[in-house]
Amino acid sequence: MAESGRRNPSGAHPHARPSRHLGSGANVVRYARTVEIRIRAAVASDKEAIAAFTQTTFTWGDYVADEFDRWLDDPRGQTAVAVGPDDIPIAMARWSLLSPTEVWGQGARVHPDHRRKGISSRLTEACEQWARERGALVLRLVTEDWNTAAQAQVTRSGFRNVCKWTMWERTIGNAAPSVAGNGGSRVPSDERLTLAGAPEAGPAYLAWSVGAIAAASHGFITERWTWRRMHVQDLVAAARRRALWVCPAGWLIGEVDDDRPDTFWVSWLMAAPDDAHRLLRAAIDRASSEAAERIVFLLPKVAWLDQAARRAGLDAAHNLLVYERPIT
Numbered sequence: 544m545a546e547s548g549r550r551n552p553s554g555a556h557p558h559a560r561p562s563r564h565l566g567s568g569a570n571v572v573r574y575a576r577t578v579e580i581r582i583r584a585a586v587a588s589d590k591e592a593i594a595a596f597t598q599t600t601f602t603w604g605d606y607v608a609d610e611f612d613r614w615l616d617d618p619r620g621q622t623a624v625a626v627g628p629d630d631i632p633i634a635m636a637r638w639s640l641l642s643p644t645e646v647w648g649q650g651a652r653v654h655p656d657h658r659r660k661g662i663s664s665r666l667t668e669a670c671e672q673w674a675r676e677r678g679a680l681v682l683r684l685v686t687e688d689w690n691t692a693a694q695a696q697v698t699r700s701g702f703r704n705v706c707k708w709t710m711w712e713r714t715i716g717n718a719a720p721s722v723a724g725n726g727g728s729r730v731p732s733d734e735r736l737t738l739a740g741a742p743e744a745g746p747a748y749l750a751w752s753v754g755a756i757a758a759a760s761h762g763f764i765t766e767r768w769t770w771r772r773m774h775v776q777d778l779v780a781a782a783r784r785r786a787l788w789v790c791p792a793g794w795l796i797g798e799v800d801d802d803r804p805d806t807f808w809v810s811w812l813m814a815a816p817d818d819a820h821r822l823l824r825a826a827i828d829r830a831s832s833e834a835a836e837r838i839v840f841l842l843p844k845v846a847w848l849d850q851a852a853r854r855a856g857l858d859a860a861h862n863l864l865v866y867e868r869p870i871t
């Protein structure tokens with residue numbers, strides 16, 4: 544499928560030849576430009592080579608080696624590697640089923656010496672085959688707005704950008720405005736979030752699904768840096784784990800981050816334009832009550848929501864682009 548975006552198929556992979564796919568369990572020799580590669584399922588002993596070539600992927604390093612063992616143990620997904628004739632990985636990718644029809648791709652990494660040889664595109668093809676065999680209908684992934692290489696590669700592989708998101712953050716030591724002369728004590732926001740029960744899920748979902756936030760979200764909800772179609776049951780589940788909050792300004796899903804207990808993470812919200820700032824302030828107060836030191840909001844790009852976030856003292860830490868392509 545990665546070939547579908549190519550303008551000149553004859554020049555794409557001159558040595559390509561028909562092959563069986565990873566999903567069928569085959570050990571298949573594939574040829575990418577100028578390098579002979581084989582794509583196979585990752586095994587525990589691949590970790591060292593992956594850790595070595597991903598050490599400096601980003602300015603801050605990389606997370607794939609840390610996640611590698613957990614990914615191997617997770618039956619919902621597949622970690623694949625591209626290996627050269629010596630069977631040492633020179634590229635990897637991870638994909639998993641987020642629902643029966645939605646596959647999430649992540650961890651695409653190609654050794655810096657082997658980029659622009661069509662390897663990532665080959666891994667994308669293997670991902671699509673795996674997804675098709677499981678009856679999935681769509682592949683998705685996210686990249687940062689500065690990552691033009693990733694954007695070019697996935698566009699070439701037939702993906703399109705369907706929505707933009709911003710991760711907003713701020714420390715909350717002095718979350719709310721303080722009143723001069725009273726020792727800097729916090730002034731509570733006008734509204735106070737209280738836990739919403741499961742019966743709130745229906746009205747919250749209905750309000751969201753007809754509004755601008757759902758449209759900008761492309762109907763998605765985020766969960767641990769993945770994006771998938773949202774359903775009313777997601778709000779029911781949030782209510783049951785005591786993470787769905789309500790106040791007159793709107794609803795949100797907010798909870799202390801499992802991985803970073805100093806962070807209160809807001810992964811979904813619903814507010815009308817005039818109410819957004821009040822809801823964000825109420826969330827910051829809530830985070831403060833949870834003794835969090837930092838609050839994060841992962842929000843779709845909507846001009847009035849951006850404005851409300853800045854007004855609430857939030858900084859845009861990451862701008863994210865979600866891409867998708869149907870499985871054909």
Ligand SMILES: CC(C)(COP(=O)(O)OP(=O)(O)OC[C@H]1O[C@@H](n2cnc3c(N)ncnc32)[C@H](O)[C@@H]1OP(=O)(O)O)[C@@H](O)C(=O)NCCC(=O)NCCS
Pocket residue numbers: 600650651652653654657658659660661662663664665685686687690691692693695696697699
């Ligand atoms: C992004 C990445 C995975 C691409 O892997 P790759 O194997 O080099 O990509 P491919 O060779 O399959 O690229 C296919 C096409 O994508 C486009 N492309 C890929 N990298 C590009 C770049 N740096 N600049 C411009 N276009 C690029 C080109 O159109 C290319 O075809 P061409 O070489 O015939 O012009 C690789 O650069 C990488 O590992 N980057 C660091 C990790 C990362 O950012 N991962 C993605 C996180 S979302």
